[in-house]
Amino acid sequence: MSAENRWLTTTEERAWRGLLRMTDLLVNRAGRSMQEGFGLSATDYTVLAELTRAPGGRLRIQELSRVLGWEKSRVSHHLARMVKRGLVTREECADDRRGAFVVVTPEGREAITAAAPRHVDDVRHYFLDHLTPGQVTLLAEIADLIIEKNTQDR
Template sequence: MSNEPAGEPHWLSDEEQYAWQSYLHATTLLEDHLDRQLQRDAGMPHVYYGLLVQLSRAPRRRLRMTELAQNAKITRSRLSHAVARLEKSGWVRREDCPSDKRGQNAVLTDEGLRVLEKAAPGHVSAVRAAIFDRLSPEQVGQLAAICRTVADGLQPQGADLPWLR
């Protein structure tokens, strides 16, 4: 847990500090870049686009709210607001879950699918231009391994929230 007595904080080494700074810059710039790209070309922020992608890959283009939130790594609350907005735009529709009366399914509408298919090529281009065109195949593998490791260390088993935190 958090043992930080008044002793020695154990700072980052120069290499670590450099890596951390680079990481922060890269992720900030990239997220910003993709957010603008999608806002301009598809009229929605990156996270919302990610939700449509998840839905498009799901069995009948629908997913339980909680499952969608887990896949996208966001809170249920955030998802609720997001789906409300996407519903207002007509890309997504809510649907009562037959098996559990508490549940809701988020369903990707036909129009949502069209918007997604229209935006996807440009988005992939942007991602490719920012990352995969600039990295060697070995680096892509390295990146995947590093991210897997970091993500695994932050997953569910947290404490008092169902799956996040």
């Protein structure tokens, strides 16, 4: 099932290594921008974005874990830090007493509201502005496809 023994072509190599390098660069750029401008890490931003898009600004932790694609313990650790900085709070769950909710605080909402426009600008400036609409579409399709193939058999 392994040992196909076929080395990567130059183009394949460029696509693979390039993908890693590109994403690394973009995450660093955007992350640095959020950090310096608003005291939010890239992951803080993602968490807050996910929470504010949910009704009531609240989500079951498992649900958050699922949409982010993060392990439970990672979510737990990260929420602990965000709680400590007043961005979110935990709440008990009446339905399932093992469970818990996370809720954005007003501070958290304020933080991401302030940061969002800048974040959009960053994504455009570092990334989208350099691509044609066709390239963007193609990339979206590729990403969706690869994600699907690598999560369905989870």
